[in-house]
Amino acid sequence: MHLNIPKKVQKALIHEFLGWMRLPEDKVRLSSSPHPFTTGIAPSDVRITTRYTETLESFFTAIHEAGHALYELGLPNKYVNTFIYTQASYGIDESQALFWEYHIAKSRTFWEAYWSLFVEQTGIAVDLDTFYKEVNLVRPSFIRVNADEVTYPLHIILRYDIEKLLLSGALKPKGAKGVWNKMMKELLNITPRSDNEGILQDIHWATGDFGYFPTYALGNIYAAMIRKQIGKEIKEFDRHTRALDFNPAIKWLIHHIHRKGKTQTPSTLMRRVCGSELQPKVFLTYLKEKYEEIYNF
Numbered sequence: 001m002h003l004n005i006p007k008k009v010q011k012a013l014i015h016e017f018l019g020w021m022r023l024p025e026d027k028v029r030l031s032s033s034p035h036p037f038t039t040g041i042a043p044s045d046v047r048i049t050t051r052y053t054e055t056l057e058s059f060f061t062a063i064h065e066a067g068h069a070l071y072e073l074g075l076p077n078k079y080v081n082t083f084i085y086t087q088a089s090y091g092i093d094e095s096q097a098l099f100w101e102y103h104i105a106k107s108r109t110f111w112e113a114y115w116s117l118f119v120e121q122t123g124i125a126v127d128l129d130t131f132y133k134e135v136n137l138v139r140p141s142f143i144r145v146n147a148d149e150v151t152y153p154l155h156i157i158l159r160y161d162i163e164k165l166l167l168s169g170a171l172k173p174k175g176a177k178g179v180w181n182k183m184m185k186e187l188l189n190i191t192p193r194s195d196n197e198g199i200l201q202d203i204h205w206a207t208g209d210f211g212y213f214p215t216y217a218l219g220n221i222y223a224a225m226i227r228k229q230i231g232k233e234i235k236e237f238d239r240h241t242r243a244l245d246f247n248p249a250i251k252w253l254i255h256h257i258h259r260k261g262k263t264q265t266p267s268t269l270m271r272r273v274c275g276s277e278l279q280p281k282v283f284l285t286y287l288k289e290k291y292e293e294i295y296n297f
């Protein structure tokens with residue numbers, strides 16, 4: 001959705017949300033970069049970036065990165081300078097970003113609560129239903145980083161299957177492009193027109209990061225499990241969201257996830273916090289419930 005919201009207004013929206021996330025301004029810096037990221041320089045110095053376009057991408061990206069920043073700032077100070085003063089895993093780290101991006105910032109409850117404030121600041125002339133649907137638009141796409149949360153895991157499955165074939169020796173690098181295009185057709189029913197929007201779009205394999213992609217999909221699954229658990233433990237979660245009060249969720253995340261650092265494996269952490277190890281079903285149920293409401297199926 002090309003909203004043409006001025007960059008200054010986009011920035012103001014982001015800072016407003018970061019305030020609700022209780023990110024201290026003296027510890028977190030927001031900048032812009034072509035490929036957004038979060039980096040922890042020191043326990044009191046976390047930097048995040050976002051990317052400004054004519055859509056609302058900057059907003060959701062900043063919130064995603066802020067989720068990483070909140071985790072970084074919540075790590076247990078008593079373990080600083082040790083190997084456990086870090087995130088439980090890349091997958092758990094990603095879950096903290098996806099929780100804020102999808103389960104809060106792209107939720108209907110949030111937009112119903114935020115709508116009048118948002119319209120007042122942006123002056124956009126769209127109705128809430130159209131906007132909400134647009135924000136959660138599902139469609140096959142070539143580029144993983146721009147994919148919606150429903151098709152996103154398919155991009156990961158494609159890469160992970162190719163990684164396994166390459167590492168087992170069943171597939172030579174030369175043949176990888178053919179398998180990529182074939183799988184893309186099977187999974188998303190689209191065929192890349194160039195390698196830019198196909199096999200050469202990521203930096204991971206070029207820098208030797210094999211086996212990294214699944215952490216993103218694990219993050220999706222963990223985030224859904226965490227959202228479900230928070231819903232059980234914070235009975236008034238939706239009411240808090242309607243009041244744009246995220247404090248109870250922040251406290252929960254800090255207490256159950258962030259303060260644990262890397263003292264536990266992701267499996268143990270999830271078992272203790274959510275009652276079970278990785279449960280893809282929880283993610284699938286979340287997708288079904290959310291998108292059947294949006295798409296009326």
Ligand SMILES: [Zn+2]
Pocket residue numbers: 064068094097
């Ligand atoms: Zn992330």
